[in-house]
Amino acid sequence: MANRVEDSEGQRRGSGKAKRRNRWQGYLFVGPALLVLMVTSIIPIIYVVWMSFHRETPSGESSFAGLSNFRQLFHDTLFFKSIGNTLVYTFASAALGLSAALVLAALLSRNVKGSKWFQILFFVPSVTSEVVTAMMFLWLLDYNFGLFNYVAEKAGFERVQWLLDPELAMLSVVLVGAWRGASYNTPIFLSAIQNIPGDLYEAASIDGAHAVQKFFRITVPMIVPILSYTIIMAFIGSFQMVAIVDILTNGGPLDSTMVTLKYIWRQGFEFNNLNYAATLSLGLLPILFLITWIQMKFSDRRAQ
Amino acid sequence: MKLGWKQSIALLATASIFALLLAGCGGSGNSSSSSSSPSSPSSASASASQRDLESEGLPKYNDNISAKGNVNLEVWMPSDWADKQPVKELVSDFESAYPNVKIHLSGVTWEDIPNKINVSVKGGAPADLSMYHPFALGAQGLAEPVDDLWQEWGAEPEFLPGSLLDVTWKNVKYGVPLEVNTTFMFYNKELFQKAGLPEPTESYTFRQWKDDARKIVDSKAAPSGLAISAGGWDTFGLVLANGGDLLKMDGNKVQATFDDPKVVEVLQWLHDLGAQKLAPLPGMQARQSDTPVALFGNKTVASFYSGPWDLAKLRSDYPDLYKNVGTVPMPNGMTGSTDGSVQGGGSLFIPKGSKNKEVAFELAKWFVSDKYALKFAKEMGRHPARAKLYEDPMYKEDPLLQAFVAQLKTAKPYLLDAYPEANQAWSDLVRAAILTDDVQGAVKTAQEKAQKAIDAVENQK
């Protein structure tokens, strides 16, 4: 980025000084943001790391604990179960949600009359907080009071144990996650699809392709970069999910929906094992780092 | 237009500062509390030292308080206390008696209180007075011990012994009991009649309850016999009613007794009720209190167990049904030889690190005073912890409250709250007992987990 310009006043004073000026000028731009992040994120994160190597004494002081918290982590079957649960939730809700979003986006891109209104209303589920969303579904899915079971009974079926059966409870949580994911990602896919040059479709039509063929042979391949972006963002987001489980199942029944963040929260704030909770969240990092690293590789490759 | 490098920095810096200032200049965090104080009681117009507080039913005037100079008291009450008129009245009443004290009253959602106390105490900015279960917070080092102030006050004998358990941990007091309640049995007279059953009496047993549930279902008087809860606290009430307990304090050793036969009996009873479709399966969510009363209100069940708050709810939300409601203390165990229930409510406490212990304690005394405690009972349905207040006519006149008053005598608080991990194990156990068939297996797992957790806490001390 060396300045090749010669006619600007500032450059005449000598290239040495200009180069030095430019070397650190970047910090003027990133500095303020980094300063805030330092205070709000980085120092607290360092504190969390520090905490994972300590434990709390009865008098409230912190004493050095070496790796004992980490050893506890390795023997913590519930933690590993929670990672498994979270992965199941992540994969399932991402697959369902993103597929639905893709299909909806493709339909919206046909621009039938009234598409604009559909677009706006489709985003409503993303706009309410996770907590309120979960509360709505809590009552729709309730075994004794829920509308869904009322409809099931009216239709002649047995009541469904949406939130009482370990497998169905995970399914219910996945469906709520997918429901939100579909809403959130539809506008993203729609924009990507709208960016695809129309002549590709025309050429395919001339060759006699159906709509479905066009979808799989043109639409999907052309938006692979966006697809990978949304998949990875869905991953990171799903690992942070806790409100849905908190309200619908409280981690049950029988820990079948105990996701990692709920477990960390429980250890840290219900059991007051803050040091151990810090350790657990560090244990989560390798997975998230890996995913983000993959993400970065993709996005940088896209940019070339 | 041509900004040199130096000017660019200046512009950048100014803009950043401006942005942060814009954010900051709206701050008004030091403004006083928003609680709109109603017109103070007429006696407040007299100067503080002229008021005869005792004749009003308040603690006598405490010179120590007025001698303290300007005091700002931060009071965090549960959200369903903070917005009520009697509480706001109390605050302005206290302020007029002690003009040097300014009270900032805020509401906090009940279930968020432990969390908010935890963060504020650990962060070094605690409130001065709050309400929860002080024994649990004292056990975690989040509440100030107040034995010295109790000594000075001398009011200990006035309180229901069960209520004092809510504020005591390892023989140290951490608060002032404010509200007590307990669970008892509610039943629908009409539905019992329809099923051809006599009304439950004080010698009712769990076995009878289950048999009656079957008769209710068979006679189609109602779709289910009773509503059960998967909550740890509610189920502890059943355990106590059966003569069992979850913790045994043997001198200094604390033992979990989940595997006690009386506990297992109760769990099996719950399981059978669900499995045999005599009671609707409860939800798995943390909050269990919404469902049983609604099932009762819809006439889906003919009976349930809960506390006086549901009496108020039935009266306001289901007025027609209310005429047919009957109450009776909890059944006397499986066979009729035991008596007990769980005590709930809450007590005032002073978070650890508060600089205004004495003033906060004085305010706590006002909360439990004759003048205000009865107001809370009459206007808010919050029942007092001081025994003599139960002589008030209101407790004699309402037949439905009799069961509550009777049950209070043998109610015990939920001490598992002091051991969060053991508490979770119990919670999980109740749900496992209802949902799965291997009750014994679930009990064994939970017992081990709970004992391990209790030992871990105890060995640290």
Added chain:
Amino acid sequence: MDMKKAKRWADGITYGLLALALIGFMFPFVWMLGTAVKTPAEAMAWPPKLFPAKPQFQNYAGIFDGSILLRSMLNSVIVTAGAILVNLFLASLAAYGFERMQFPGRKFWFNVVLATMMIPSALLIIPLFFIVKSLPGSAFGWLNTYQGLMLPYAVTGFSIFLFRQFLLGIPKEMDEAAEMDGCGKFQTYLWIIVPMIRPAIGLVAVFTFLLVWNDYLWPLAVSRTEDMYTAQIALKFFQGQYSTNWPLLMAGASVVALPSLVFYFALQRFFQQSLSNLGTGVK
């Protein structure tokens, strides 16, 4: 003739599926609004009814009656607006610095920014509380102040990242042209880049709005008096110790969700355009 028929079929199926999706997305909200005008008994009635026979529209007045909801929504607006403004400015500036400028440590610090996105924020609350309490200001630092409420959202890794992705799509020739006209780095940023990333600004604004408006834990920790509570805290008040007033809670929730929807609606134009530039590399 065949083409027209095929198109009508296709349109029909499109409408059908879109309508199905609409029902699926909207249905819980229909239930929410129906519950908002029920009595507590009707809210938990069996058999359940979507709408009550006699809607209690006064519930919508009831939620404001003697409650802190209005004031707390105002607080949320202030905190959210402040966070958005600071975020837009500092994050876009930082993204420009990371993407367009070379300086020692550039790669390192960018990775640090990414890393901050991955720690669950709940655990950071206690150290953050302590830091905020120690900042200069009053006896309790920035606790119970607007600036304290805003601070954790003032800069987010996500917004820096998003702006940077967007900048990848803007060719460096534009910068160089500006510099040839004698612009310094900051001027290039201000007069050339910012107008070009207007759509990303819309995106970051909306995402930051949702983040701040719906957050609960931090406002709960930092506020000490009711006049500094945010909307989500006030909303939770409808959950009492023993029972929840579901109609009021749902009415309150629908009111609290409204500003987010309005904001999204207003910025919809930006939103649509912006996402097309998100690293597809097509320019």
